[in-house]
Amino acid sequence: xxxxxxxxxxxxxxxxxxxxxxxxxxxxxxxxxxxxxxxxxxxxxxxxxxxxxxxxxxxxxxxxxxxxxxxxxxxxxxxxxxxxxxxxxxxxxxxxxxxxxxxxxxxxxxxxxxxxxxxxxxxxxxxxxxxxxxxxxxxxxxxxxxxxxxxxxxxxxxxxxxxxxxxxxxxxxxxxxxxxxxxxxxxxxxxxxxxxxxxxxxxxxxxxxxxxxxxxxxxxxxxxxxxxxxxxxxxxxxxxxxxxxxxxxxxxxxxxxxxxxxx
Amino acid sequence: xxxxxxxxxxxxxxxxxxxxxxxxxxxxxxxxxxxxxxxxxxxxxxxxxxxxxxxxxxxxxxxxxxxxxxxxxxxxxxxxxxxxxxxxxxxxxxxxxxxxxxxxxxxxxxxxxxxxxxxxxxxxxxxxxxxxxxxxxxxxxxxxxxxxxxxxxxxxxxxxxxxxxxxxxxxxxxxxxxxxxxxxxxxxxxxxxxxxxxxxxxxxxxxxxxxxxxxxxxxxxxxxxxxxxxxxxxxxxxxxxxxxxxxxxxxxxxxxxxxxxxxxxxxxxxxxx
Ligand SMILES: Nc1ncnc2c1ncn2[C@@H]1O[C@H](COP(=O)(O)OP(=O)(O)OP(=O)(O)O)[C@@H](O)[C@H]1O
Ligand SMILES: [Mg+2]
Numbered sequence: 277x278x279x280x281x282x283x284x285x286x287x288x289x290x291x292x293x294x295x296x297x298x299x300x301x302x303x304x305x306x307x308x309x310x311x312x313x314x315x316x317x318x319x320x321x322x323x324x325x326x327x328x329x330x331x332x333x334x335x336x337x338x339x340x341x342x343x344x345x346x347x348x349x350x351x352x353x354x355x356x357x358x359x360x361x362x363x364x365x366x367x368x369x370x371x372x373x374x375x376x377x378x379x380x381x382x383x384x385x386x387x388x389x390x391x392x393x394x395x396x397x398x399x400x401x402x403x404x405x406x407x408x409x410x411x412x413x414x415x416x417x418x419x420x421x422x423x424x425x426x427x428x429x430x431x432x433x434x435x436x437x438x439x440x441x442x443x444x445x446x447x448x449x450x451x452x453x454x455x456x457x458x459x460x461x462x463x464x465x466x467x468x469x470x471x472x473x474x475x476x477x478x479x480x481x482x483x484x485x486x487x488x489x490x491x492x493x494x495x496x497x498x499x500x501x502x503x504x505x506x507x508x509x510x511x512x513x514x515x516x517x518x519x520x521x522x523x524x525x526x527x528x529x530x531x532x533x534x535x536x537x538x539x
Numbered sequence: 540x541x542x543x544x545x546x547x548x549x550x551x552x553x554x555x556x557x558x559x560x561x562x563x564x565x566x567x568x569x570x571x572x573x574x575x576x577x578x579x580x581x582x583x584x585x586x587x588x589x590x591x592x593x594x595x596x597x598x599x600x601x602x603x604x605x606x607x608x609x610x611x612x613x614x615x616x617x618x619x620x621x622x623x624x625x626x627x628x629x630x631x632x633x634x635x636x637x638x639x640x641x642x643x644x645x646x647x648x649x650x651x652x653x654x655x656x657x658x659x660x661x662x663x664x665x666x667x668x669x670x671x672x673x674x675x676x677x678x679x680x681x682x683x684x685x686x687x688x689x690x691x692x693x694x695x696x697x698x699x700x701x702x703x704x705x706x707x708x709x710x711x712x713x714x715x716x717x718x719x720x721x722x723x724x725x726x727x728x729x730x731x732x733x734x735x736x737x738x739x740x741x742x743x744x745x746x747x748x749x750x751x752x753x754x755x756x757x758x759x760x761x762x763x764x765x766x767x768x769x770x771x772x773x774x775x776x777x778x779x780x781x782x783x784x785x786x787x788x789x790x791x792x793x794x795x796x797x798x799x800x801x802x803x804x805x806x807x808x809x810x811x812x
Pocket of ligand 2: 321323444
């Protein structure tokens with residue numbers, strides 16, 4: 277490893293009203309990595325992502341981004357794509373894409389008119405083309421398919437050129453065929469830009485295919501009397517290039533395990 | 540097919556919608572007819588013709604004393620009061636509703652107060668308003684505003700709270716300031732819900748308007764109804780009531796059309812009444 281890592285998490289704990297969700301999470305991630313995150317349902321993957329986004333604060337522990345403590349609130353250096361509600365339903369496709377630039381250029385109203393607006397629309401034409409939504413530029417999100425909406429969400433998250441992109445099951449609701457297209461798009465964009473990606477998924481094959489590094493979240497300690505007594509941590513941290521078949525099987529077993537108490 | 544899956548065609552829908560109205564008018568006509576058979580000068584259920592001619596007189600014959608066309612003068616005065624009153628509470632709903640819904644500190648400071656304030660029956664404030672503002676226009680408008688604003692503020696605040704948290708977060712990651720989030724995210728998302736709040740607020744607004752006009756006024760639809768009540772002039776009262784209902788209905792429909800025109804995205808899914 278050369279130089280300091282982009283992101284460094286040390287001794288992270290998170291509990292909700294005393295119920296631990298994450299414990300002893302420590303990890304260092306270099307710039308340009310594509311980390312895929314898997315784990316059983318309810319083990320705290322989304323919570324981890326929300327903490328990286330500063331949507332929530334860790335109960336304990338330290339997170340450094342680029343050597344500095346993580347800001348207290350979400351900032352443009354970390355983009356986010358949620359499974360739902362990622363794009364603004366009251367704005368058309370192109371309006372969704374120019375919004376971030378409007379925020380930059382019109383501090384008071386957050387809105388541009390006339391030639392200034394036309395210029396922004398020109399700027400995003402390439403991006404529209406890239407995500408295959410040129411023909412749908414003037415449609416509202418409710419008039420798009422699920423795949424189109426998520427393509428828009430990814431493109432919108434990239435307008436500010438964030439150094440870190442967080443994705444929480446972005447393709448969870450999509451058909452397998454459409455997922456493949458989305459993989460191409462996401463990998464392409466990731467290679468074009470210097471960007472570090474954290475992506476939560478339930479699909480272990482997707483995790484291997486996309487990631488350079490696989491993080492498996494799981495509980496190491498179990499209390500059969502009280503399943504929620506302990507939190508989850510990163511139990512496997514694997515480079516996806518040289519993965520052994522048995523590791524794959526173990527990871528798959530963890531992901532597919534029904535959490536105790538829910539069955 | 541099950542009845543929940545059968546949809547009426549255009550003509551059927553029109554007939555179904557008109558039927559209750561026709562039934563009401565027919566029932567009235569019959570009842571009125573038999574009452575007047577017994578007593579030709581009956582005032583309680585006047586004939587449709589006499590109501591028509593009374594309405595015509597109010598609408599198109601200048602009043603002998605003031606020289607005004609009474610119906611239109613009344614309508615103008617009432618709608619003006621209603622409009623200003625609802626306008627004021629809409630303004631309050633927007634400013635306070637967004638502040639309460641969006642900014643936790645404002646919510647903590649104003650929400651309990653508002654919840655308490657909205658429990659006061661507005662009519663009980665009317666005497667206070669009359670004492671403070673006199674019997675003029677201000678106290679009537681104030682009654683409408685005070686009567687409708689709390690509920691409208693609360694439903695606007697709720698609409699802000701209902702905006703998915705993900706969207707607010709997303710706006711933050713796109714670099715929006717709080718003010719920019721209000722102008723580009725909160726306001727557009729809340730406006731359609733505000734129109735719904737106005738439509739619901741208009742129902743009590745009419746009640747407060749008519750009450751205030753009945754108690755202290757020299758013009759307006761409510762004033763007229765309570766004035767002619769002294770002469771048992773049902774031939775004026777009933778058409779006036781129908782006229783008020785028609786006005787309220789037209790305003791409600793106009794607001795719905797406005798919402799559908801201005802906020803296409805909001806109406807892309809689901810039916811609305
Ligand atoms: N705001 C909250 N208050 C209390 N408990 C919460 C809160 N958010 C999450 N939790 C709890 O934290 C645990 C982890 O939730 P999280 O959403 O991170 O799981 P996840 O791994 O993303 O699950 P899934 O795969 O189903 O999305 C869950 O048990 C959940 O009940
Ligand atoms: Mg989750």
